[in-house]
Amino acid sequence: QVQLVESGGGLAQPGGSLNVSCAGSGRDLSSYVTGWFRQTPGKEREFVAAVSWNGGLHYADPVRGRFAISRDFAVNTVYLRMNGLKTEDTGVYYCATGRYWNTYNVAAHYDYWGQGTQITVSS
Numbered sequence: 001q002v003q004l005v006e007s008g009g010g011l012a013q014p015g016g017s018l019n020v021s022c023a024g025s026g027r028d029l030s031s032y033v034t035g036w037f038r039q040t041p042g043k044e045r046e047f048v049a050a051v052s053w054n055g056g057l058h059y060a061d062p063v064r065g066r067f068a069i070s071r072d073f074a075v076n077t078v079y080l081r082m083n084g085l086k087t088e089d090t091g092v093y094y095c096a097t098g099r100y101w102n103t104y105n106v107a108a109h110y111d112y113w114g115q116g117t118q119i120t121v122s123s
Contacts, residue, residue, distance in 0.1 A: 018082045018085065020095075034051055066085075
């Protein structure tokens with residue numbers, strides 16, 4: 001059984017930083033695409049960042065240069081470092097793992113999802 005568990009997140013002021021983690025079990029995340037998506041009420045889940053099995057890094061335009069995705073093979077965990085946070089970064093952040101490295105920004109192509117963690121950016 002594949003499980004993803006997000007941790008971290010919380011409240012930050014605009015311009016601040018937060019880290020979130022995605023710990024995997026039941027699947028070696030280094031062999032798949034692992035992505036981060038976010039969602040706000042009334043909107044579809046939005047791609048944020050992904051790391052492919054071969055180490056390729058991908059970012060959505062709104063977060064490029066501010067967010068950084070990384071992974072630690074030893075603990076089967078993927079991280080998202082968020083700097084320069086903006087109020088529009090507020091949302092529930094989900095990690096997911098999937099097989100299709102060339103459609104890393106398509107939520108429907110991911111097999112397993114975490115439960116999500118809330119990120120709120122507010123002054």
